[in-house]
Amino acid sequence: MITAPQVLPPRTSPQPSETWARRRWAPQKLLTSASKHAVLLIFTVVFGFPLLWMVLSSLKSNPQALQSPVVWWPHPFLWDNYPNVINAVPFYRFVLNTLLYAAITIVGVCLSSSLVAYGFARLRWRGRDALFFVMLCTLLVPFFATLLPLFILYRKFHMVGWYLPLEIPTFFGSSVFSTFLLRQFFMTIPEALSDAARVDGANEFYIYSRIILPLAKPAMATVVLFQFIYCWNDYIGPLIFINNENWYPLSIGLSFVLGTYSTNWPWVMAAAAAATAPIVILFFFTQRTFMGGISIQGTGTKG
Amino acid sequence: MSSALTSSATAVPQMALKAARSAQRRQIRTGLLFVSPWVLGFLAFFLYPFFATLYYSFTDYSGLGAAHLIGFANYWALFHDSLFRTSLFNTFYYTAVELPLSTIVALGLALLLNMKIKGMAFYRTIFYIPSIVPIVASCMVFVWIFNPTNGVMNSLLSNLHVPGPDWFFSVSWSKPSFILLGLWGLGQPMVIYLAALQGVPKDMYEVASLEGAGPWHRLRHVTLPMISPIILFNVVLQLVVCVSYFTQAQVIESQDVGGPGTSTWFYVQYLYTQAFQFLKFGYSSAMGFFLFVITAIITTVLLKSSSRWVYYAGDDR
Numbered sequence: 001m002i003t004a005p006q007v008l009p010p011r012t013s014p015q016p017s018e019t020w021a022r023r024r025w026a027p028q029k030l031l032t033s034a035s036k037h038a039v040l041l042i043f044t045v046v047f048g049f050p051l052l053w054m055v056l057s058s059l060k061s062n063p064q065a066l067q068s069p070v071v072w073w074p075h076p077f078l079w080d081n082y083p084n085v086i087n088a089v090p091f092y093r094f095v096l097n098t099l100l101y102a103a104i105t106i107v108g109v110c111l112s113s114s115l116v117a118y119g120f121a122r123l124r125w126r127g128r129d130a131l132f133f134v135m136l137c138t139l140l141v142p143f144f145a146t147l148l149p150l151f152i153l154y155r156k157f158h159m160v161g162w163y164l165p166l167e168i169p170t171f172f173g174s175s176v177f178s179t180f181l182l183r184q185f186f187m188t189i190p191e192a193l194s195d196a197a198r199v200d201g202a203n204e205f206y207i208y209s210r211i212i213l214p215l216a217k218p219a220m221a222t223v224v225l226f227q228f229i230y231c232w233n234d235y236i237g238p239l240i241f242i243n244n245e246n247w248y249p250l251s252i253g254l255s256f257v258l259g260t261y262s263t264n265w266p267w268v269m270a271a272a273a274a275a276t277a278p279i280v281i282l283f284f285f286t287q288r289t290f291m292g293g294i295s296i297q298g299t300g301t302k303g
Numbered sequence: 304m305s306s307a308l309t310s311s312a313t314a315v316p317q318m319a320l321k322a323a324r325s326a327q328r329r330q331i332r333t334g335l336l337f338v339s340p341w342v343l344g345f346l347a348f349f350l351y352p353f354f355a356t357l358y359y360s361f362t363d364y365s366g367l368g369a370a371h372l373i374g375f376a377n378y379w380a381l382f383h384d385s386l387f388r389t390s391l392f393n394t395f396y397y398t399a400v401e402l403p404l405s406t407i408v409a410l411g412l413a414l415l416l417n418m419k420i421k422g423m424a425f426y427r428t429i430f431y432i433p434s435i436v437p438i439v440a441s442c443m444v445f446v447w448i449f450n451p452t453n454g455v456m457n458s459l460l461s462n463l464h465v466p467g468p469d470w471f472f473s474v475s476w477s478k479p480s481f482i483l484l485g486l487w488g489l490g491q492p493m494v495i496y497l498a499a500l501q502g503v504p505k506d507m508y509e510v511a512s513l514e515g516a517g518p519w520h521r522l523r524h525v526t527l528p529m530i531s532p533i534i535l536f537n538v539v540l541q542l543v544v545c546v547s548y549f550t551q552a553q554v555i556e557s558q559d560v561g562g563p564g565t566s567t568w569f570y571v572q573y574l575y576t577q578a579f580q581f582l583k584f585g586y587s588s589a590m591g592f593f594l595f596v597i598t599a600i601i602t603t604v605l606l607k608s609s610s611r612w613v614y615y616a617g618d619d620r
Contacts (some may be wrong), residue, residue: 003380011587025599027557033420036415036418036420037420037422040415040416040422042424043415043426043430044360044429044430047430047432047433047487048428048429048486049516050433050441050444050448051432052389052435053442053444053448053455053557054443054444054447057447061598063381063506066435066453068453068458069458070455070459084591088378090483094479100598108620109598111340112340112341112344114335115338115340116337116338116340118337119335119336119337120337120338120429121335123330123333123334123337124330124334125330125331125333125334125335126327126330127331127334128338131338131342135341135345138345138349138603139540139543140543140598140599141349141541141543141595141598141599142543142546142547142591142595142598143547144547144571144575144591144593144594145353145356145572145591145594145595145598146348146349146353146356146591147352147353147591148352148355148356148578148587148588149351149352149356149359149588150348150352151366151578152366152584154365165484169344171344171563172340172341172344172345172347172348173338173341173342173344173345174344174348178610179341180551181380182556204333204337205326208337209341217334229435232437233437233438235438235439235553236550236552237502239553240579242381250437251437251439252439254437254439254440254443254557255439255442255554256558257555258439258442258443258554258558258560259558259559259560260562262446262558262559263439265447265453266542268447269443269444269447269477271443272437272439272440272443272444273440274438275440275441276436277437277440279436279437279568280432280435280436281487283432283435286558287428290508291427291431291494294491294495294498295494295495295498297507301575301600302497
């Protein structure tokens with residue numbers, strides 16, 4: 001299945017056999033290239049079909065969706081499913097709650113993770129690497145192993161029912177992923193920039209806020225993007241802490257659409273598509289930021 | 304005079320030492336100041352609840368009022384609780400299948416994408432997008448596609464004269480259905496592997512080819528060793544995700560569109576139910592701590608074994 005790119009054996013000088021070799025290799029290259037595309041296209045169908053089917057189903061009438069044998073193409077396109085399902089539930093309310101949740105945690109993550117990342121990446125002090133190691137280790141502990149005492153604590157402070165239990169920790173570097181990503185980025189900035197500023201008498205906070213942060217805009221954009229998507233998707237957090245219907249985020253609202261309208265699949269698919277579209281559109285506009293951010297995760301993680 | 308000389312001679316390094324020490328202290332202070340948000344957060348939102356979980360696991364506690372110490376009673380009860388064993392088994396099943404399978408598929412796709420091929424960006428985008436689809440939305444889509452009577456999957460299978468199973472509604476097929484749902488969203492590790500593959504120096508392949516290594520040998524002896532640290536990193540992170548499997552199962556079961564009986568009753572769901580439905584915080588704290596212990600053991604085994612299969616470039620370990 002896996003065919004590595006063909007590497008021709010190097011030749012010292014062009015010989016008659018060279019042209020012969022080229023003639024022999026050309027069709028074979030075409031064949032391997034075609035087989036590569038064939039395999040990739042199979043996977044394209046596997047990965048793309050569920051989303052395509054979601055959109056197609058969302059445009060059918062309910063009898064059409066349930067028809068057997070399957071109707072592949074909706075006729076006519078029933079765009080009304082979208083406004084209908086969106087008006088059947090407080091959809092915009094859910095979206096607004098989610099956006100508010102995302103906005104506040106984005107502020108928290110940007111402030112705290114960049115500060116902490118600066119301390120781990122741009123300063124040299126004893127104990128730094130040990131603390132950084134401890135931070136990475138917290139990633140290896142399941143969320144539910146520490147959840148219950150926090151829940152009890154938040155209830156004592158009357159914060160259950162609000163988004164505060166999900167927002168406050170982000171101001172205290174709870175997003176290890178963001179801190180890690182920013183640290184990796186900060187380390188690529190030449191040390192000479194900081195040294196020059198230090199010679200001029202700048203203190204570390206000045207260097208952090210006036211030199212490093214402006215240079216780190218692309219990495220910060222990645223952090224904002226990932227935090228937004230995290231909040232848009234987050235189901236567990238709100239499930240545990242939010243108990244008032246008016247404050248439900250989109251994720252929980254959607255799950256009720258699934259339960260309530262599970263006999264009306266076009267509506268369910270329309271709701272799913274409406275919740276997915278913003279993320280996919282956002283992805284297409286920020287693809288570079290996205291892929292760069294994930295790649296950083298995979299670098300410098302030795303040891 | 305000579306004594307003055309010697310004293311000043313010893314005083315200079317002492318002063319230098321003092322200056323160096325105070326500089327070092329200043330450095331530590333500045334460093335700690337910058338990481339202090341995380342240190343505070345670590346103490347309050349990690350270390351405290353971690354030890355509190357351990358403490359509550361030895362108590363009978365409803366979440367309100369006082370917690371009564373009852374020794375190991377919760378742990379004894381766990382081992383006699385058949386639902387606990389079922390949920391532990393289900394989570395183990397999911398992890399044991401999903402973790403290796405998703406690693407192999409993600410790595411395989413990354414290898415495919417790493418070939419010099421036209422349209423790579425298109426394929427990469429298509430493979431990646433499912434991983435950013437909101438989890439609840441992906442549950443909705445899969446429940447519909449795998450619907451036993453009206454779903455497109457069984458309709459396709461019946462065209463091939465294969466009787467389709469009841470998928471999410473079947474006791475024997477519900478777990479594989481969740482695994483398929485998980486595999487669909489493996490874009491994240493795939494992109495990480497792809498980045499790692501692109502970081503393997505080209506000349507290593509050239510040398511390997513010169514020495515007569517075919518595609519399989521190049522994969523086995525160049526590619527895999529070079530990216531093995533990234534594989535370890537990913538597997539360890541995905542392990543925590545797998546043992547904490549919750550959202551998809553909770554969405555589908557709480558909305559009554561799948562997961563019959565206890566066939567997909569996962570560990571964390573049971574923990575969640577014990578705490579927030581039955582208010583047995585002591586009992587579910589014991590489950591929480593037990594989950595941590597299991598995860599820690601598996602992670603340690605993985606990291607210890609890594610010295611055998613992980614290759615660190617420029618390192619003699």
